[in-house]
Amino acid sequence: MADPILRLEHLAKSYGALNVTQDVCLDVRPGEVHALIGPNGAGKTTLVGEIAGAVRPDAGRIVFAGRDVTHLGVAARARLGLGRVFQVSQVIGGFSARENVMLAALAHQGGPARGGAWRMWRPARADAALAGAAEAALARVGLGARADVPAGALAHGERRALELAMALVQAPKLLLLDEPMAGTGRAEGARLTDLLLGLKGTLPMLLVEHDTRTVFALADRITVLIGGAVAITGAPEAVRANAEVRRAYLGEEEAV
Amino acid sequence: MSAMAARLNSKPGLAALAVALAFLVALGLAYGLGSTYWMATLARMAALALSAVSLSFLVGQAGLVSFGHGAPVGIGAYALLVAGEYGMSDLLVVLPLAFLAAAAFSALTGAIALRTRGVYFIMITLAFAQMAYYVAASLSAFGGDDGMALAARSTLLGARVLRRDHGLALLAILLLGLALFLLGRLAASKFGLVLRAAKDNEQKVTALGLSPYGHRLAALALAGGAAGLSGALLANQAEFVAPAYMNWHVSGLAIVMVALGGAGHLVGGVIGAVVVTLLDEALGHYTQYWKLGLGLVVVGAALLRAGDLRRLLAGGARG
Amino acid sequence: MSTVLLVSQILNGLQLGVILFLVAAGLTLVFGVMDFINLAHGVQYMLGAYLVATLVRWTGHFAVGLALGLAGALVLGFLMELLVFRHLTRRDHLEQVLGTFGVILVVTEGVRMIFGPAPLALPIPAALSGSVTLFAGLNYPLWRLVILAVGIAVALLLWVLVHRTRLGMRVRAGSTHPQMVAALGVDIDRLFLCVFAFGAMLAGLAGAMAGPLISIEPGMGDNVLIIAFVVVVIGGIGSIKGAFVGALAVGLVDTLGRAYAVDLLRLVLSKPAAATAGPALSSMLVYLLMALVLGLKPSGLFGARKA
Numbered sequence: 001m002a003d004p005i006l007r008l009e010h011l012a013k014s015y016g017a018l019n020v021t022q023d024v025c026l027d028v029r030p031g032e033v034h035a036l037i038g039p040n041g042a043g044k045t046t047l048v049g050e051i052a053g054a055v056r057p058d059a060g061r062i063v064f065a066g067r068d069v070t071h072l073g074v075a076a077r078a079r080l081g082l083g084r085v086f087q088v089s090q091v092i093g094g095f096s097a098r099e100n101v102m103l104a105a106l107a108h109q110g111g112p113a114r115g116g117a118w119r120m121w122r123p124a125r126a127d128a129a130l131a132g133a134a135e136a137a138l139a140r141v142g143l144g145a146r147a148d149v150p151a152g153a154l155a156h157g158e159r160r161a162l163e164l165a166m167a168l169v170q171a172p173k174l175l176l177l178d179e180p181m182a183g184t185g186r187a188e189g190a191r192l193t194d195l196l197l198g199l200k201g202t203l204p205m206l207l208v209e210h211d212t213r214t215v216f217a218l219a220d221r222i223t224v225l226i227g228g229a230v231a232i233t234g235a236p237e238a239v240r241a242n243a244e245v246r247r248a249y250l251g252e253e254e255a256v
Numbered sequence: 257m258s259a260m261a262a263r264l265n266s267k268p269g270l271a272a273l274a275v276a277l278a279f280l281v282a283l284g285l286a287y288g289l290g291s292t293y294w295m296a297t298l299a300r301m302a303a304l305a306l307s308a309v310s311l312s313f314l315v316g317q318a319g320l321v322s323f324g325h326g327a328p329v330g331i332g333a334y335a336l337l338v339a340g341e342y343g344m345s346d347l348l349v350v351l352p353l354a355f356l357a358a359a360a361f362s363a364l365t366g367a368i369a370l371r372t373r374g375v376y377f378i379m380i381t382l383a384f385a386q387m388a389y390y391v392a393a394s395l396s397a398f399g400g401d402d403g404m405a406l407a408a409r410s411t412l413l414g415a416r417v418l419r420r421d422h423g424l425a426l427l428a429i430l431l432l433g434l435a436l437f438l439l440g441r442l443a444a445s446k447f448g449l450v451l452r453a454a455k456d457n458e459q460k461v462t463a464l465g466l467s468p469y470g471h472r473l474a475a476l477a478l479a480g481g482a483a484g485l486s487g488a489l490l491a492n493q494a495e496f497v498a499p500a501y502m503n504w505h506v507s508g509l510a511i512v513m514v515a516l517g518g519a520g521h522l523v524g525g526v527i528g529a530v531v532v533t534l535l536d537e538a539l540g541h542y543t544q545y546w547k548l549g550l551g552l553v554v555v556g557a558a559l560l561r562a563g564d565l566r567r568l569l570a571g572g573a574r575g
Numbered sequence: 576m577s578t579v580l581l582v583s584q585i586l587n588g589l590q591l592g593v594i595l596f597l598v599a600a601g602l603t604l605v606f607g608v609m610d611f612i613n614l615a616h617g618v619q620y621m622l623g624a625y626l627v628a629t630l631v632r633w634t635g636h637f638a639v640g641l642a643l644g645l646a647g648a649l650v651l652g653f654l655m656e657l658l659v660f661r662h663l664t665r666r667d668h669l670e671q672v673l674g675t676f677g678v679i680l681v682v683t684e685g686v687r688m689i690f691g692p693a694p695l696a697l698p699i700p701a702a703l704s705g706s707v708t709l710f711a712g713l714n715y716p717l718w719r720l721v722i723l724a725v726g727i728a729v730a731l732l733l734w735v736l737v738h739r740t741r742l743g744m745r746v747r748a749g750s751t752h753p754q755m756v757a758a759l760g761v762d763i764d765r766l767f768l769c770v771f772a773f774g775a776m777l778a779g780l781a782g783a784m785a786g787p788l789i790s791i792e793p794g795m796g797d798n799v800l801i802i803a804f805v806v807v808v809i810g811g812i813g814s815i816k817g818a819f820v821g822a823l824a825v826g827l828v829d830t831l832g833r834a835y836a837v838d839l840l841r842l843v844l845s846k847p848a849a850a851t852a853g854p855a856l857s858s859m860l861v862y863l864l865m866a867l868v869l870g871l872k873p874s875g876l877f878g879a880r881k882a
Contacts, residue, residue: 078465090460394855515673551680558674
């Protein structure tokens, strides 16, 4: 089997006496959708921070795309190909959707505008390659017709799709999705799930999600986090059957 | 950002040309009427506008509210004075010198100041400007607290082109137009895109793999350099340089200009500078307490959410 | 370096420190509770001095004048908050700087119009004038000791108010978690009004205490304002403890710097060079201190949050 794209080795993080991450080991294999679930307070948010580079773990190692990135910051990990969709949509509200994706494309090393973030003379909008890449990414997430709308004026689900387009345009080696379904309505959520299903297989994803319906629809493997530690990692059926998981987490949701 | 500002942002050349033409027409009128007073005032106005435009770039494009913009202005002025004392007074020497000295100061202090955010940034830029002020006040060879008169205005290849105020005004208008054009290009470039994005949402910009620190530092240096040129012009106009160039009131007034004119577009800096200078001149004629009138206008503008005089002038008001 | 000089300079520094604390206390709370940058706080200091000086002359009685003056400063604080500052609190910092800078211009020029540019005198009350012998060789002005005592008393009072009362708890919570406090149903606007007016009165008290030592003139608030900002930023925005520590540090550094900068520079520089650089260095010391603190701790010593 090929090397995993992301490997967490014995990650630990505590705030005072509170151990929010305990000896977490996890890997994401090329092409798979790996879901991370757990009840509230299981330490998902902290773990996402540790993977993204915003939270420094007390112990352990993070290997991404074959490199030890434990001591790299957020921007450096992003440049190595870690794409991210935030729990609360993070877009540049004053920019149009197109400008948002152009910015993302600009930041992508080896993308259409290599080293372009320091270009001081040519107007950004005059770069056809950049605009073309943005256009394509927007079309891919179904926002082709909304390219000129200010991101701040987009609907909730659209903003999430825009964030996805911003991640996709950077051709990430791994997509880190932090609760993409949070706050979406039923129809929006279904559309988003379809979108992610369409992307499945084209790039590996680590899906941190509360909504079990989405998780079981998308995931190849699931890791359950309880009390900051990994309770089980396995195929959806195995996780569904696990007694401890049922008790701690799935018990609250009958429909699974 | 208003539609008008967006349109102006996409045409930096047009904005620069329009501003330069307006100033040139006014200068032509003053020249035709033989009013040395208005020619001098226009020269000062254009120089102040240059400083306000550079601050407007920092505030509006980079989101960096510097409360120490008087420092690079004053450093530009002192560069001119010091160079003059060493016998260098050619514009081709002193202007680059003023630019570089002010840009270097802004970059060095900015490297530390950029570690902070928000109010802390406002305050640390103020602190650095105060330091520059006290250093200038201690330069006893250059007049100390009281400042010092220039030996003569700058020359161009030996020609005394700035001898009369209309020559100085022309130079100021040229530099102002150039700054508007170049900073406007910069704002519309990919560099400017990153600056504005980081102003809007720094967390996202970082998560995209960009580190805005370098961009901000470069913006500070460039704007500081432009402010230095403004200082060199002001020093030529007054033929006098003193620590008062860096007084915190000067920095505050620069912010007032930017906020009055609207930080959404660089031209806002020009509008603010013109309004403040005209108020200064108009009220100054009638009362020694002209600052009271200026203060009332400023408070009124802030309360009315004017923030953007252009909207008021256009008759539009935002709720 | 004589002990007498050193002790008296340290006392001077502490006394400057408590004056700064009185000004900075209101500033830091207003900063913290409302994320409001108030450049016009120095104006309150100046108004306090003018009010007390005028009322002392009218009433012919220091204590009565002081009490009336402080009440006046409190009322002016309420008025200014209702008329101007209230409307600026939810704006961005640029608009706050614009509005409060305008207030400085208006009030400073207004005072100049009413009282004229000439400084006003505020005599030290007879009972508190003169000096006391602290130890052999050191006669220290009694009034400066009074300032120290008042400053420390106010600091203690504030500590009790902020840490031991319901109102104080709200203020503390408001300066760190404003959304949460608002969500709990505390009327942030009214809280702000009280904090603001109280801060204005403390600044006025500082102006009145300093009045007899300096000349009371319209621009007197400017320099104090800038130094008070330095104090607030060093201490960390919103932190009373930070303001106290910052104020004493700034007071000591500034005073001792002015007293000893030239002597210290003589150790590394020639005499004329030290004589030139000394005054500049001593004026810059507090700003250097601030740059140093922010360079190491970008949110100040006791900053509760990233601003």
